[in-house]
Amino acid sequence: MANTPISVTVDQVTYEDDVEPRTLLVQYLREQLGKTGTLIGCDTTNCGACTVHLDGQSVKSCTMFAVQADGHDVTTIEGLAQDGDLHPMQQAFHEKHALQCGFCTPGMIMQSIALLQENPNPTEQEVREGLEGNLCRCTGYQNIVAAVQAAAGAGSAAGTQSEEGAA
C-alpha cells in the first residue's frame, strides 16, 4: 500500500518524509531519523521508556503512528540540551543520582518535564502519580522523585521545554 507523506518537526528540525502508515512514531524516530535516545521498553504502552512530547504534551511513541504526527511538533530527549547545557531536569537527575541502568531515564525525564508543566509545585504523592505511566526496575523510584522535587524547587525553568516548538 502507498506510503503517506508527512511533515513533522522533531527537535526543532522539520522533516518531509514518506512513511509506511504502520510505522510507529518510535520506529520513525529511531530508525529513520537515527534518534536512538528514545527507547523501546515494553512495546505495550505500559513502561513509558518511549515517552516524547507531542506539541508539548507527553505521549508514548510506541503507541502512535508516525503519520499521526503529521503537522505536529515532537521533542525527544535529544532535543532538551541547548548548546551543551543540560536541561534543568536532566541536571536534577544527574545531581540526585536518579538512575542506575538508565534505561527508563529518557522517558522519565520527558514525563517529569510534562508533569511540572501541568503542576509546577507537586507534592511527593503527586510526583509519584504523575510518573504512574513510567516503570523503573532499578531505583525503587526514591531518587527519581527526589530529582523531580529538586527540579521543581529550582524554579520554573525545569518545567519549560527549552526552545521546543513555539514555546
Add this chain to the structure above:
Amino acid sequence: MIPTKFAYEAPTSVEDALRLLGEAGDEGKILAGGMSLIPVLKLRLAGPEVLIDLGKIEDLRGIREDGDALVIGAMTPHHVVAHDPLVEQHAGLIAAASKTVADPQVRHRGTFGGGLVHADPAGDLPAPALAMGAEFVVAGPGGTRTVPASEFFVDLFTTAVGEDEILTHVRIPKHTGWGSSYKKFTRVAQQWSIVAVAATVRVENGTIAEAQIGLTNMGSTPIRPAAVEQALVGVSLDEAAVAAATASVAEGTTPPSDTNGDADYRRHLAGVLTKRAVLTAAGA
C-alpha cells in the same frame, strides 16, 4: 511489534470520514486516540485494511454548553475533559472518572468518545456516562441519531454504534450543584478498575434529594442500580443510613471472576465502594 499493512486516511470532516468508512466496508476501522486500538493492531488481533483517523476533524474536539446540557466532542482527550472548568462545574463525575483513566501519557492521547465506544467492561467512562443519563449523538450514512445511555451499551466491547457509524458528540445533562465521586478500586499503579462506583448526588437540607449511580466492571455492561438510587432519596448524611440504603447494590449482578478477585469479592467491593462514593459525593 508491527501491525499488518493498512491504508491510512485522515479526513477533515465527518462527512468525508463516513464516506471513507462506507467505501471500506467490513475492512475499515476508525482510529481515535489509538490507546486501545493500536495495541490490538500491534498484537495482530485485528488487521483492518483501512484506518480512518478522526484526529484532523476539528468539529469533534472540545466542550461547549447547549442549554441544560454539556456537549463533549468524541475526540476530546481524557486530559482535557478531566481539567475542563465547564465539566468540573456541571458534570463533576465525568471529570473525576477521566482523571483515573490509565496514566498521564495515555490521557493525553486517549479520547472521551473512544473510551465509550470501546466499551471495555472495566473502562472508567461508561458507568459515569450511564449514571448521568448521557445522550450519544451518532452520525451514519442515513443521517444523525441520538441514543440514550440506557440503550448505548449493548454488551462486552459492543455499543449501539454500527460499523458504518461514528460517535460525534456526547450530551451530558448538567448536574450543576451536585456533588460527585468516582471510587476506583485497584491494587497497583496504572491498573484497570477491579470494581469502581460512580455517584453523583444532590443534597437538600442535609438529606439526599437525588442520587445517580453507575457500577464499573460488575457485568458485561455498566449497571445503573435504580432500586438503590430510589432507596437513597430522603436519607440523611449518616454513614449507617447510607450503608443501609446501598447494601443491596450488587443484587442481581454477574461480575467476572479473575486473578484480581472472584465474583463474591467484587460484590462485596461494590457495596463498600457505593457507600463511600455516595458519602463523598454528598460531602459527608
